[in-house]
Amino acid sequence: MSPAISPLRTIYRTPPYLLPESEARVVEILRKSGPYSRTEIADITGYSRAKITSVVNHLIELQVVEETGEGDSHGGRRPRILNFNAGFGVVAGVDMGATSLDGALANFKGQIIERRSVSIDVRDGPDSVLNCVCALVAEMLRNQEIAAEQLCAVGIGVPGPVEFSTGLLIAPPIMPGWEAYPIRNFIRGVFPSAIVIVDNDVNVMVLGELRAGAGIREENFFFVKVGTGIGCGIVVGGKVYRGSTGCAGDIGHICVDRNGVVCHCGNIGCLEAMAAGPAIAQRAVAAALAGGSPILEKILKANNGTLTAKDVGAAGAAGERAANEIIRESGRMIGEVLASLVNFFNPSLILIGGGVSNIGHQFLASIRRNVLHRSLPLSTRHLRIDYSMIGADAGITGAVYLALDHVFAMKRERAG
Numbered sequence: 001m002s003p004a005i006s007p008l009r010t011i012y013r014t015p016p017y018l019l020p021e022s023e024a025r026v027v028e029i030l031r032k033s034g035p036y037s038r039t040e041i042a043d044i045t046g047y048s049r050a051k052i053t054s055v056v057n058h059l060i061e062l063q064v065v066e067e068t069g070e071g072d073s074h075g076g077r078r079p080r081i082l083n084f085n086a087g088f089g090v091v092a093g094v095d096m097g098a099t100s101l102d103g104a105l106a107n108f109k110g111q112i113i114e115r116r117s118v119s120i121d122v123r124d125g126p127d128s129v130l131n132c133v134c135a136l137v138a139e140m141l142r143n144q145e146i147a148a149e150q151l152c153a154v155g156i157g158v159p160g161p162v163e164f165s166t167g168l169l170i171a172p173p174i175m176p177g178w179e180a181y182p183i184r185n186f187i188r189g190v191f192p193s194a195i196v197i198v199d200n201d202v203n204v205m206v207l208g209e210l211r212a213g214a215g216i217r218e219e220n221f222f223f224v225k226v227g228t229g230i231g232c233g234i235v236v237g238g239k240v241y242r243g244s245t246g247c248a249g250d251i252g253h254i255c256v257d258r259n260g261v262v263c264h265c266g267n268i269g270c271l272e273a274m275a276a277g278p279a280i281a282q283r284a285v286a287a288a289l290a291g292g293s294p295i296l297e298k299i300l301k302a303n304n305g306t307l308t309a310k311d312v313g314a315a316g317a318a319g320e321r322a323a324n325e326i327i328r329e330s331g332r333m334i335g336e337v338l339a340s341l342v343n344f345f346n347p348s349l350i351l352i353g354g355g356v357s358n359i360g361h362q363f364l365a366s367i368r369r370n371v372l373h374r375s376l377p378l379s380t381r382h383l384r385i386d387y388s389m390i391g392a393d394a395g396i397t398g399a400v401y402l403a404l405d406h407v408f409a410m411k412r413e414r415a416g
């Protein structure tokens, strides 16, 4: 880590660090797709050479940008290559699940330098869990011998609906006691040098895929998380789309069966209640008790009368017909909902992730079959449906980029 402190960090106690429009643009370009030479930046921005020189010189002075070596010469002097200064400071990303916290510390290029996980129970309430979050971040800083003042931002993904503008959870079904709890203030109280950004876990995962996963070259795509619930992160035009209040993509409560089971939201036949992990497990218990599945029956006995989606995957892999039927049925319902979304939205990629997604190839095959069967031919011509490339790391990676995305902002210049 560079020990020097940028003048920006003495002007602003916490991010966002405000930059004039031209400087903010160059920072954004270098941060998301750098390194570049001055000539390349001029080509991308359309700024004059003189303007680039003054912008870049100032950014170097602020220690936001650094010269990292020489590029290829196309005749004449070799151009100096500019990059975002990875050592400007550090950020933390936290992926909060119902029963676990995964934390990472990253430099300003998003490279993870330390990571840590602990078990929690979100039902213990915000005070207890957020104390764990702060202790986890503090421990990672200590391990890396980084002063707490070097922490510029914390990004957190939480398993519930978040009003993004305020960072507040609104009626979270699996997080009692978290309703409108001031998460940002709590963490800022411990790390006053950091800006804190809170978002729904699936939005964070889709951001991870956009910046460092399978979505890196995609403009319009979905990330579907199948676990205890079902949610969908949406990228439109290269940006995460959150809707007007932050809950775009909550596809778990689309009705797939008017005669289905009652969902925890109070409605009947929601996708989540019919096709997520608990529904798969429940159907498997019924199959085992009905005597139609010797392998599931054996696991049920060994597990004291319970089964998980993972058990169904294991039985399916062993060739159990009933287990594969359950997996295909869950894939069918998810595929049918996705087909409607494909017709409506026309994405180029759908990524499937989350704890239940790896219960067997039948699952992905069934989703694919149903999407292709029920969507318009033009909408599926270039559509890929695949497993997440970064898998379990999508949440932590996205949380790091969520933090980084909020460190710099454009200064509003006075009109006239």
Ligand SMILES: [Zn+2]
Residues within 6 Å of the ligand: 252, 253, 263, 264, 265, 266, 267, 270, 272, 273
């Ligand atoms: Zn529901």
